[in-house]
Amino acid sequence: MAGILGVYAFDKIWNISKFLYYGIIGLQHRGYSRSGISTLSDKGFFTISGDSAPEDLELPEIQGWAGVAYTGLEKKYPYTTDYGVLSIDGVVKTDLNELSKKLYKDPETALMEADGVFSLVFLSKDGRMIGYRDELGVKPLEIGGFGFDLAILSSETPGISVIGGELKREIKPGELVYIDSYSVSYKRLKESSSSRYCSIDIVYQSRIDSYVFDGNIYDIRVRIGEQLAEERKIEGDVVIGVPDTAIPYAIGYSRKSGIPFSLGFTRTGSPIRTMLASDDFLKVIGVQLKLNPIKSAVKGKRVILIDDSMVTGRTLKNTIFNLRVLGAKEVHVLIGSPKLIAKCPYGMQVPEEKELIAANLPDNEITKVMGADSIYWLSLEGLYKVVGHRNLCVGCMTNLFPKW
Amino acid sequence: MKKVLLIGEGARENVLAEALGTSEEGYRVFALSSYKNPGINEIVMKTNGEYLIGNINSVEEVRRAIKQVNPDFGVIGPEEPLFHGIADEFRKEGIPVVGPNADGAMIEKSKVWMRELMWKYEIPGRLRFRYFNNMQEAAKFILEYGGSVAVKPAEQVGGRGVKVVADLQAYLSEEKRSALSKGVENVASLVKGDVKILIEEKVDGPEYTLHVLTDGKSYLPLPLAQDYKNAYEDGIGPETGGMGSISGPDYLLPFINREEFDKSFEIVRKTADAIAKEVKQAYVGILSGQMMLTAIWGPTIIEYYSRLGDPETSAIIPRITSDFGRTLELLATSHLNKAKIEINEKPSIVKAVAPLGYPLDKNMATGHTIWLDLPRMREIGCNVYFGSISQEGGKLITKGSRALEITVVDDYDKAVEKLDRCFSLISSDTKLIFRHDIGRTISQQEEKAEIVRFSYKSRESKGILGVSADWSPNGGLW
Numbered sequence: 090m091a092g093i094l095g096v097y098a099f100d101k102i103w104n105i106s107k108f109l110y111y112g113i114i115g116l117q118h119r120g121y122s123r124s125g126i127s128t129l130s131d132k133g134f135f136t137i138s139g140d141s142a143p144e145d146l147e148l149p150e151i152q153g154w155a156g157v158a159y160t161g162l163e164k165k166y167p168y169t170t171d172y173g174v175l176s177i178d179g180v181v182k183t184d185l186n187e188l189s190k191k192l193y194k195d196p197e198t199a200l201m202e203a204d205g206v207f208s209l210v211f212l213s214k215d216g217r218m219i220g221y222r223d224e225l226g227v228k229p230l231e232i233g234g235f236g237f238d239l240a241i242l243s244s245e246t247p248g249i250s251v252i253g254g255e256l257k258r259e260i261k262p263g264e265l266v267y268i269d270s271y272s273v274s275y276k277r278l279k280e281s282s283s284s285r286y287c288s289i290d291i292v293y294q295s296r297i298d299s300y301v302f303d304g305n306i307y308d309i310r311v312r313i314g315e316q317l318a319e320e321r322k323i324e325g326d327v328v329i330g331v332p333d334t335a336i337p338y339a340i341g342y343s344r345k346s347g348i349p350f351s352l353g354f355t356r357t358g359s360p361i362r363t364m365l366a367s368d369d370f371l372k373v374i375g376v377q378l379k380l381n382p383i384k385s386a387v388k389g390k391r392v393i394l395i396d397d398s399m400v401t402g403r404t405l406k407n408t409i410f411n412l413r414v415l416g417a418k419e420v421h422v423l424i425g426s427p428k429l430i431a432k433c434p435y436g437m438q439v440p441e442e443k444e445l446i447a448a449n450l451p452d453n454e455i456t457k458v459m460g461a462d463s464i465y466w467l468s469l470e471g472l473y474k475v476v477g478h479r480n481l482c483v484g485c486m487t488n489l490f491p492k493w
Numbered sequence: 494m495k496k497v498l499l500i501g502e503g504a505r506e507n508v509l510a511e512a513l514g515t516s517e518e519g520y521r522v523f524a525l526s527s528y529k530n531p532g533i534n535e536i537v538m539k540t541n542g543e544y545l546i547g548n549i550n551s552v553e554e555v556r557r558a559i560k561q562v563n564p565d566f567g568v569i570g571p572e573e574p575l576f577h578g579i580a581d582e583f584r585k586e587g588i589p590v591v592g593p594n595a596d597g598a599m600i601e602k603s604k605v606w607m608r609e610l611m612w613k614y615e616i617p618g619r620l621r622f623r624y625f626n627n628m629q630e631a632a633k634f635i636l637e638y639g640g641s642v643a644v645k646p647a648e649q650v651g652g653r654g655v656k657v658v659a660d661l662q663a664y665l666s667e668e669k670r671s672a673l674s675k676g677v678e679n680v681a682s683l684v685k686g687d688v689k690i691l692i693e694e695k696v697d698g699p700e701y702t703l704h705v706l707t708d709g710k711s712y713l714p715l716p717l718a719q720d721y722k723n724a725y726e727d728g729i730g731p732e733t734g735g736m737g738s739i740s741g742p743d744y745l746l747p748f749i750n751r752e753e754f755d756k757s758f759e760i761v762r763k764t765a766d767a768i769a770k771e772v773k774q775a776y777v778g779i780l781s782g783q784m785m786l787t788a789i790w791g792p793t794i795i796e797y798y799s800r801l802g803d804p805e806t807s808a809i810i811p812r813i814t815s816d817f818g819r820t821l822e823l824l825a826t827s828h829l830n831k832a833k834i835e836i837n838e839k840p841s842i843v844k845a846v847a848p849l850g851y852p853l854d855k856n857m858a859t860g861h862t863i864w865l866d867l868p869r870m871r872e873i874g875c876n877v878y879f880g881s882i883s884q885e886g887g888k889l890i891t892k893g894s895r896a897l898e899i900t901v902v903d904d905y906d907k908a909v910e911k912l913d914r915c916f917s918l919i920s921s922d923t924k925l926i927f928r929h930d931i932g933r934t935i936s937q938q939e940e941k942a943e944i945v946r947f948s949y950k951s952r953e954s955k956g957i958l959g960v961s962a963d964w965s966p967n968g969g970l971w
Contacts, residue, residue, distance in 0.1 A: 099731050099853070102675040107668045234729040236657045237722075238672070253662050253669075257727040271849050271857070272926055273725035 090294060090437050091161025091178040092116025093230075095210035095242035096252075097218045097268050098154040103238060106151045108252045113143040113158040115247035118296050119178070120161035120438075127167040127174040128153025129212055134169055155218060157210045162438070173214050178244055179207030179228045180436045192219060200265055200278055206435040206492055208260075210242050218242070218268040224279035225491050226262030227287045227435055227482050229301045233257050240268050245299040256300060285482035285491040288472065289437050292426040293334055293397045304476065307337055312475045313425045313467060314341020314395065321465045322346070323421045326390040329353030331408065332380065334397040338425040342395060353387055353394070353412070354380040380408055388416035394461075395423045400439070402446040402459060409460050422456075422464040427472060431488040439485040494521050495822070496542070498562050498588075500549050500579060501570030502526030502533065504845075504880035504898040505803040508810045509568055509821070510536040511878075516818025523562045525549055531889060532879035550577045559586050566590060566825040569778075572649055575799050576602045580778070589825035591779070593799050596772035600764070600780065601649050601799040604691045611794065614767040618760045618784070618793040621694040621961065621971065628681050631690040632674035638971050640963030641695035644673055649796075650683040653852070655732055657695055694961060696787040698945040699748050699938045700795065702805050703757045703782045706820070707765050709775025711829040713820075714758050716744045716812060716836055718805035719938075724852055727930050733852045734895065737931035739905070740808035741840030747935050748942035749786065757784055757792040764797065777827060781805075788948035790959050807843040807878050807898040812836050841902040842932040844912055845880070845895040849924040852894075859893040863925075866918040875915040876900040891923075905932050 094112045096105045109126045117124070125138025130152040139146060143160045159166035159176040168175045168185050172193035175185060182204040191199030192211045196219050208230040211219040220242040222230040233241040233249035233256045241254045249256050260266055263279035286302040287294070297307040314330075314337065328350045330339030343350035392412055399405055409420050428447035433439040442448045446455055447466070456464045469486060473479045484490035497513050497520045499506055507530060513520050514536035523542040524533050527549055537544045543562070547554040550573050559567070559582070567583045569575055569592035576598055583590035592598075599606045611619035624647055625631035635642065641659040656676045658669045681689035700722075704715040720735035721728065739746070745754055761782045768776050781798035801809075810817055815835040823832040850857025863882060870877055881894035889896075899915055901908040909932045916927065952958045964970045 100672075100676070102679070103672045104668060107665060111662070111664055232727060232729070234723070234727070236659075237655070237730065237732045240725075240729045251662065252665060253659055257729060270853060272924065273727065273729050275726065275929075 090120045091159060091163065091166070091176075092119035092244045092248065093176040093178045093208060093210050093242075094158040094244070094248045095176070095212060095218050095220060096156055097240045098238055099240070099270055100238055101154040103154050104152050105156055105239070106148065106153055108239070109156050109158040110143065110146065110148050112241070112243065112248045112252045113160050115251035116244055117143050117160045119244060119294060122162050123164055124158070124160040125167045126156060126158045127169060127212075128156035129174075129214070129216060130154065133214065134174055136167060136169055136174070138167065155212055155216060157212050171214070173212050175209060175211050177207050177209045178436070179205060179223070180434065181205035181207045181209070196265065196267065197276065197278060208244065216269065220260055220266040220268075222260045222262055222264060224263035224281040225482070226284040226302070229290065229295070230260040231256060231258070232260060232266060240273060242266070245295055245301055247296050247298055250298070259301075259303065284480040286480060287435070287437060288426065288481045288483050289398075289433070289439065289485065291476065291481070292472075294437070297337055309475060310337035310425070311341035311344070313472070314338040314343070315345040316471045316475050317395070317423050317425065317465070317467055318342045318345035320468055320471055321423060323393050323463070324391065325393040325419070325421060327351045327353070327386065328393045328395065329386065331394065331396040332356060335395045335425060338395045338397070338423075342393065342423070348393065351386045352383065353392070354382050357381055380411075382411050382415050384415040387412050389418055391419040391421070392417045393421050393423065395425060397424070398426045398429060399424050399447060400429060401444055402455065406459050413460065419462045420460075422459060422461045424464070424466045426467055427469045427483070427486040428466050429485050431485050433485050434490060434493055435482075437485070494519055495565040496521045496523060496562060497822070498558060498564035498567045499524045499533070499570065500555065500567065500574050502528055502530045502549070503571065503803055504878040504895070505801055505806040506530065506570040507532035507878040507880070508806045509570055509801075512810055512813075512817040513568070513821065514540050514818070516816050518816070518819050518822065520818060523564060525555065525558045528883040528892065530879050531882070531884040532877070534884060549574050549579070552578060552582050555579050555582055556586070559583065559588060564588055566822050568592070568821055568825070570800065572598065572601055572798065572800050589827070591777070591821050591825045593776050593778045594772075594774060596774060597768055597776045597778070598799040599772075600768055600797045603648060603686070603688070604645060604796060605647050605688050607797055608691070608693075610767050610771060611764065614763065616760060616763045616767065617756070617959065618790045619959070620696065620793065623692045623971070624688050625690040625692070626687050628677050628689065631677050631692065634692060634968070635674045635677070636670050637965060637968035638963060639965030639968060640971070642673070643693045643695045644676065644680060645691045645693065646680050646683045647688040647691045648684050648686055651734060653732060654680040654683045656680065659695055659697065694963070696785055696789060696793060698786040698788065699942045700783070700785045701746055701749055702802050703754070703761055703784060704801055704805070704809065705758065705761045705765070705780050706824050706829060706832075707780060708777050708824055708827040708829040709765075709769055710827070712758075712762050712765070713829060713832060713834060714744070715809050715834065716740050717746045717749055717754065718802070718808045719746055720802060720805050721928060721931050724926065726928050731852055735802070735804045735845065736847070736895070736928050737842070737844040738804045738808040739840060739842050739932050740805070740812060741838070743838050744836070748938045753786060753792055757782060760792060760794060777824070786942055786945050788945045789952070789961050791949040791953070804843045804845055804895070804898050807876070807900045808841045811876050811900050811902055812839070812841050837902055839902055840905055840908070841900055842905065842908040842912060843898050843900045844916070844927050844931050846897040846899070846916075846919060847895045847926045848891045848921065849926055851926060855893040859891060861891045861921055861923040863889045863891060863896055863919065863921045865889075865897070865920075870899070870915045870918050873914050874901055874903065874911050905935060909933055
């Protein structure tokens with residue numbers, strides 16, 4: 090899982106290094122344990138990267154009129170070779186040196202041959218930018234513009250909007266976009282019978298201000314909350330969403346059920362995406378730090394608690410315990426996605442089956458482990474209904490993957 | 494048989510030649526161009542006129558052409574001849590002509606003159622502005638003043654050089670301002686006069702053009718059109734004269750309503766009156782407001798044309814079902830009150846085709862051969878207008894700018910489909926640049942318009958229409 094970004098100025102009076110820096114901060118919710126920026130100027134590529142979130146990168150005064158950036162879990166990006174620099178979201182089963190060389194010489198053939206599930210941005214050393222989204226469209230990629238001056242390729246809308254750009258459209262699955270000083274052109278290289286947009290991107294990973302996979306993420310998540318209310322009626326006093334992802338779910342549930350929505354938690358420190366944290370300890374402390382419950386919002390109440398997903402269940406168990414300590418009478422848990430039962434082979438951080446509680450225990454056992462009064466997951470049909478189509482990759486929920 | 498002398502050589506003049514050539518008046522069309530435009534040539538031949546090649550900006554050469562042809566009236570297509578006083582020359586010779594005298598064409602030539610006129614006569618839709626002779630001062634202004642700005646060459650330089658920057662992200666302010674201040678030199682280099690740089694408050698919203706025919710007594714608006722300025726696909730990349738346009742349905746655009754049309758018309762009328770007062774002479778020709786629907790004013794003037802827009806002309810004129818050639822004569826002879834315009838309610842889409850290199854590298858875009866299956870394209874329903882392309886021997890050779898404009902009059906979805914079919918019948922020895930997205934993003938424009946409409950309507954109700962200012966700690970109030 091990663092955020093990738095490319096910025097291209099048609100006029101070399103622009104220095105785009107800070108556009109990359111702020112743009113990639115707009116994508117760090119897609120993974121932040123590793124990040125980097127690479128710019129191209131007359132002196133060649135200049136790259137900074139580190140084991141930190143983009144906002145913690147130390148940005149020196151660097152020049153460049155085009156460049157790419159990366160935020161995610163992989164150490165290798167932005168990947169610089171003699172031919173150019175590359176950022177990838179997903180998994181590509183080709184040697185990166187080889188891929189870079191081929192992209193430089195013949196991008197179409199290179200991408201026709203490249204095997205994997207990924208989106209990429211490549212900037213050649215002679216100043217041509219290439220964007221590509223694999224034919225299943227599992228990973229997102231969008232194109233935006235900035236006046237008469239810049240073209241922007243970004244995983245999601247915030248990478249474009251935080252730098253003042255305007256979203257133009259999504260790159261289609263299997264589509265190549267080619268940018269140089271004299272043209273912007275597209276070519277559909279591969280076509281699949283139907284797309285397979287990543288469900289986790291929709292229910293968890295994308296930012297709520299994003300327009301991704303032909304939909305507004307915020308609207309979809311509010312509808313997921315409404316759908317949960319239809320699938321599962323609960324007698325409750327208050328609806329609470331686990332920050333930040335599940336808040337739109339809670340808003341939707343509240344609207345549909347008429348049960349009041351409340352902010353049940355306040356945040357300590359900067360937002361930490363616990364699902365992304367590489368180490369287990371950080372996952373636990375991340376949540377507990379992040380989620381300090383508000384006593385008056387829960388005391389004496391029958392709480393309907395909504396979260397976006399459940400992996401090991403440990404963080405949710407702690408959360409429920411904390412709510413009880415503060416006087417919650419009942420805690421009913423709703424999960425805004427179907428059960429996660431399989432590891433993602435495409436780079437999304439869904440761990441192996443043995444770590445996934447929903448793959449190992451029946452509902453009544455999970456309820457017991459959680460210390461909840463009841464527990465319910467969004468149905469797969471409910472997810473399809475809310476999104477409006479079935480063109481989703483639901484491999485981690487069904488163990489049926491569209492590729493490999 | 495009346496004779497008409499048409500000045501110019503682009504796609505717009507090709508459209509005008511067609512209107513004149515198909516008029517029931519049976520005009521003989523003569524043309525003066527700097528190269529032989531195949532489309533104009535076809536009409537000149539058909540109407541038994543004559544094609545003269547020469548410098549359309551030279552008073553002497555035009556005078557010679559007038560003497561040679563002895564036309565009943567003239568039509569001037571582009572702005573440059575107007576700036577050079579070519580309309581004055583026609584009138585000196587006693588020949589009625591479509592096009593204002595050089596004094597009147599100042600509305601387009603000098604953006605500073607235009608803005609000062611709008612403020613002096615308190616015409617709605619006017620933007621705050623500053624102008625600079627000195628580039629250091631301009632750069633300093635850009636670096637110091639708060640707010641979003643548009644930096645423009647102070648003169649009309651063929652739609653180049655405009656830098657527009659929304660300074661809404663404080664964290665990128667320095668980068669944007671630095672690029673803009675560096676861009677100043679570039680912008681200034683395009684300008685011949687003393688006043689080099691115009692800086693205006695930056696506004697945002699959907700753009701459209703309203704063309705108004707006027708002989709100083711009557712005003713006849715044409716249907717609205719919108720042109721697409723960015724060079725590359727999806728509205729990305731450098732500014733051009735326009736890579737395409739749309740017009741309609743009816744007199745409007747899907748994102749501009751009747752009330753906004755009326756307000757826009759009022760602004761252009763008031764401006765034509767103001768010009769006449771200022772230069773003490775009626776404005777005879779076409780006055781076109783390049784407008785934007787903004788949150789500050791609603792209909793707002795971005796710039797004025799003293800002629801028909803290109804490629805807007807290719808979108809508008811093919812929709813006119815009445816005799817537009819005759820209308821041009823009535824305009825030239827100041828009998829516009831006798832003219833009326835009837836239109837096909839269906840909309841139209843125009844797409845321009847340019848050789849690779851346009852607009853950044855003219856040399857790269859010049860001297861290429863283009864082939865097209867004209868009969869087949871016409872069969873599909875495409876009107877083909879020739880622009881920056883000359884007929885040399887049996888070949889069509891690019892001249893560095895937009896080579897062709899292709900028009901289809903039909904409902905938007907059908908028109909884009911026909912255009913796609915026509916584009917498959919064009920080939921070249923270079924890569925061709927054109928935009929697939931034209932006419933396909935109507936709903937986005939509607940949304941944009943709806944958003945600014947909320948704001949300007951609210952301002953209107955509070956009596957603060959047009960009120961705006963910027964302040965910054967170092968620059969003070971502007």
